[in-house]
Amino acid sequence: MKEDGKAKLLSVLRGELKSPPPVWLMRQAGRYLPEYQAVRAKAGSFWTMSMTPEIAAEVTLQPITRFGFDAAIIFSDILVVPFALGSMVTFEEGVGPRMSPVKAINGLEHDPAVWAKKLEPAYEALRLVRAKLDRSKALLGFAGAPWTLATYMAEGGGSPDQRAAKLWGYRDPARFAAFLDILGDCVAEHLIAQLEAGADAVQIFDSWASGLPPAQFAEWVVRPTKRIVDRVRQAKPAAKIIGFPRAATLEGYDIYVRQTGVDTISIDTATPIRWAVQELGSRVTLQGNLDPIALIAGGKALSTATAEILKATDGVPFIFNLGHGILPETPPEHVAQLVAQIRG
Amino acid sequence: MKEDGKAKLLSVLRGELKSPPPVWLMRQAGRYLPEYQAVRAKAGSFWTMSMTPEIAAEVTLQPITRFGFDAAIIFSDILVVPFALGSMVTFEEGVGPRMSPVKAINGLEHDPAVWAKKLEPAYEALRLVRAKLDRSKALLGFAGAPWTLATYMAEGGGSPDQRAAKLWGYRDPARFAAFLDILGDCVAEHLIAQLEAGADAVQIFDSWASGLPPAQFAEWVVRPTKRIVDRVRQAKPAAKIIGFPRAATLEGYDIYVRQTGVDTISIDTATPIRWAVQELGSRVTLQGNLDPIALIAGGKALSTATAEILKATDGVPFIFNLGHGILPETPPEHVAQLVAQIRG
Numbered sequence: 001m002k003e004d005g006k007a008k009l010l011s012v013l014r015g016e017l018k019s020p021p022p023v024w025l026m027r028q029a030g031r032y033l034p035e036y037q038a039v040r041a042k043a044g045s046f047w048t049m050s051m052t053p054e055i056a057a058e059v060t061l062q063p064i065t066r067f068g069f070d071a072a073i074i075f076s077d078i079l080v081v082p083f084a085l086g087s088m089v090t091f092e093e094g095v096g097p098r099m100s101p102v103k104a105i106n107g108l109e110h111d112p113a114v115w116a117k118k119l120e121p122a123y124e125a126l127r128l129v130r131a132k133l134d135r136s137k138a139l140l141g142f143a144g145a146p147w148t149l150a151t152y153m154a155e156g157g158g159s160p161d162q163r164a165a166k167l168w169g170y171r172d173p174a175r176f177a178a179f180l181d182i183l184g185d186c187v188a189e190h191l192i193a194q195l196e197a198g199a200d201a202v203q204i205f206d207s208w209a210s211g212l213p214p215a216q217f218a219e220w221v222v223r224p225t226k227r228i229v230d231r232v233r234q235a236k237p238a239a240k241i242i243g244f245p246r247a248a249t250l251e252g253y254d255i256y257v258r259q260t261g262v263d264t265i266s267i268d269t270a271t272p273i274r275w276a277v278q279e280l281g282s283r284v285t286l287q288g289n290l291d292p293i294a295l296i297a298g299g300k301a302l303s304t305a306t307a308e309i310l311k312a313t314d315g316v317p318f319i320f321n322l323g324h325g326i327l328p329e330t331p332p333e334h335v336a337q338l339v340a341q342i343r344g
Numbered sequence: 345m346k347e348d349g350k351a352k353l354l355s356v357l358r359g360e361l362k363s364p365p366p367v368w369l370m371r372q373a374g375r376y377l378p379e380y381q382a383v384r385a386k387a388g389s390f391w392t393m394s395m396t397p398e399i400a401a402e403v404t405l406q407p408i409t410r411f412g413f414d415a416a417i418i419f420s421d422i423l424v425v426p427f428a429l430g431s432m433v434t435f436e437e438g439v440g441p442r443m444s445p446v447k448a449i450n451g452l453e454h455d456p457a458v459w460a461k462k463l464e465p466a467y468e469a470l471r472l473v474r475a476k477l478d479r480s481k482a483l484l485g486f487a488g489a490p491w492t493l494a495t496y497m498a499e500g501g502g503s504p505d506q507r508a509a510k511l512w513g514y515r516d517p518a519r520f521a522a523f524l525d526i527l528g529d530c531v532a533e534h535l536i537a538q539l540e541a542g543a544d545a546v547q548i549f550d551s552w553a554s555g556l557p558p559a560q561f562a563e564w565v566v567r568p569t570k571r572i573v574d575r576v577r578q579a580k581p582a583a584k585i586i587g588f589p590r591a592a593t594l595e596g597y598d599i600y601v602r603q604t605g606v607d608t609i610s611i612d613t614a615t616p617i618r619w620a621v622q623e624l625g626s627r628v629t630l631q632g633n634l635d636p637i638a639l640i641a642g643g644k645a646l647s648t649a650t651a652e653i654l655k656a657t658d659g660v661p662f663i664f665n666l667g668h669g670i671l672p673e674t675p676p677e678h679v680a681q682l683v684a685q686i687r688g
Contacts, residue, residue: 160504163671166637170645210554210591213635213649213667214616247554250594251616272558272595291557293510301514305557323557327507 005070006138012285012317013201013240013263021318022070023342027325028063029075033332035062046091050077051121057128064137067339071138072129076122078144078205081186082153084115101156105179112189119190123197130198141194145206146183146224162208169220180224188231201240210247217252221245222259229261242266250275257284269323273312281316289323296327298334306341349414350482356629356661357545357584357607365662366414367686371669372407373419379406390435394421395465401472408481411683415482416473420466422488422549425530426497428459445500449523456533463534467541474542485538489550490527490568506552513564524568532575545584554591561596565589566603573605586610594619601628613667617656625660633667640671642678650685
């Protein structure tokens with residue numbers, strides 16, 4: 001009988017123990033797959049792929065077909081929310097995303113109906129995946145967290161130290177909080193709409209949660225995330241929400257788990273998984289945390305790191321994943337080896 | 345009577361309480377100062393400045409003259425160690441340091457006499473500063489830690505995720521350990537020579553200590569640092585050593601303090617200073633940890649953050665500093681305000 005990965009993942013999200021754990025990988029539909037590269041060569045750009053439902057659905061399904069992961073995650077980008085708010089987002093090869101820097105909130109689109117219309121391709125992609133995805137596989141939606149989105153919007157692109165957003169927050173805390181709130185409104189709507197379009201659960205990516213002093217982490221990461229979780233739960237009381245405050249301090253992870261209300265916490269590569277099991281494992285489901293670079297390396301480094309994570313998480317509800325997104329240089333055969341090792 | 349900042353800093357490094365705390369800032373001799381920019385415009389490049397003793401000495405003294413910091417730190421760069429080992433280092437404006445990627449250890453210069461000769465400009469600069477520096481000011485030397493140096497050498501420059509060094513370490517742990525050992529040999533010699541040339545204490549910068557799983561942090565950060573501390577202490581038993589494993593996890597900071605033998609631990613911006621006081625403050629002197637971006641922001645954000653650090657560290661041996669190097673965009677008047685607030 002075929003194992004039901006969807007049932008398994010949803011059980012674990014509800015706090016039940018499953019061994020071996022369910023597995024999916026952040027950014028699993030991506031450049032490391034030749035079949036993805038083939039689609040991309042035809043589509044042209046990453047953004048076009050994200051915004052064309054048939055293409056997004058196709059690449060979402062590719063890693064499920066190849067590796068049999070327990071969950072598909074919709075192919076999209078965290079910057080669809082800035083796009084909904086009115087930013088023109090472009091992706092340059094080797095440069096990353098670019099947009100006009102946002103300096104004030106009054107130019108932002110406030111109408112949820114407009115957001116929904118602009119983000120309709122993502123929902124259509126989810127419906128297409130839902131229709132084609134094997135019923136034994138879960139489907140995940142996601143969004144960027146307000147702080148991480150603010151770092152891109154304030155800077156007009158990526159930044160090594162999130163300077164523009166930090167400066168805005170330090171210099172004008174009230175208006176910056178309002179900015180995070182508008183972002184949070186749109187993120188909450190986007191997550192709810194993804195759940196309505198067929199997502200079984202959603203993940204909130206706060207990829208730039210590192211580098212913040214405790215007071216700023218509380219105001220810019222924890223408070224806006226709790227606000228989103230509350231809104232999603234109000235609309236969808238049974239919604240399962242995974243939080244990922246990447247590279248937060250251990251104290252930050254602890255506060256995030258205690259205060260935001262997420263069901264599952266995704267652990268980054270550096271955060272000790274043994275610490276997470278001990279300190280967080282009785283309160284939330286854990287997810288993580290293999291180093292994506294160990295997955296590139298393969299061999300003994302990969303099998304040892306994988307075994308350590310499996311051993312450390314034995315006895316708590318756990319979803320095997322990476323500590324950050326899979327990298328384009330990853331040999332697909334290492335992914336196959338990883339899945340085989342996890343499933344024993 | 346003029347306050348003796350040197351005596352104060354050295355007392356705190358020995359574990360004594362001083363209030364208000366001594367203060368210096370990482371990268372305090374730098375681009376945010378117009379007088380530095382004037383020297384740089386004449387000298388041409390950052391590397392020429394580092395390697396010309398008279399120029400290095402001049403810019404080392406500039407922030408002492410302007411702000412009266414309690415310590416000068418020699419103007420140099422962590423990449424002088426790769427240079428001593430045979431790498432040709434170039435600095436491109438806006439690109440950062442570049443060198444030929446190092447793939448094996450057998451091409452590296454192993455002769456300490458050659459290292460000493462190549463690094464002589466740094467020692468001459470220290471002697472020049474010592475001769476001109478007010479006797480009431482301390483003088484600090486520094487070096488990059490082996491892991492951080494390895495990340496630049498393996499990549500041939502900076503890298504967002506230290507991928508080349510990680511891959512080397514995962515794929516060939518024995519040779520990578522040998523690489524870290526050669527780096528450590530050179531770092532130890534360099535620190536000892538700086539102490540002999542007049543440095544009152546030294547700091548080891550592990551700027552890329554973030555992102556490492558616990559096993560790799562132990563092997564690549566803690567072990568090589570302990571090896572250096574042991575060697576410096578063997579040559580200079582009274583040497584005071586400040587360690588800076590930037591953005592390590594809280595568990596990483598704790599292990600680093602327990603195992604490396606450093607006297608003082610420098611705390612990065614995100615690591616909660618209250619946590620450091622509570623968990624590390626009874627074992628080592630603390631240093632840190634103002635957000636350099638709060639120093640750019642100025643105003644209430646700066647005064648609040650400064651007051652919080654002063655309050656949290658009241659009662660433990662502490663050196664006021666930033667959580668990372670000062671940024672070129674920092675208004676010098678914010679630095680003056682900071683020093684005035686600290687000194688009450």
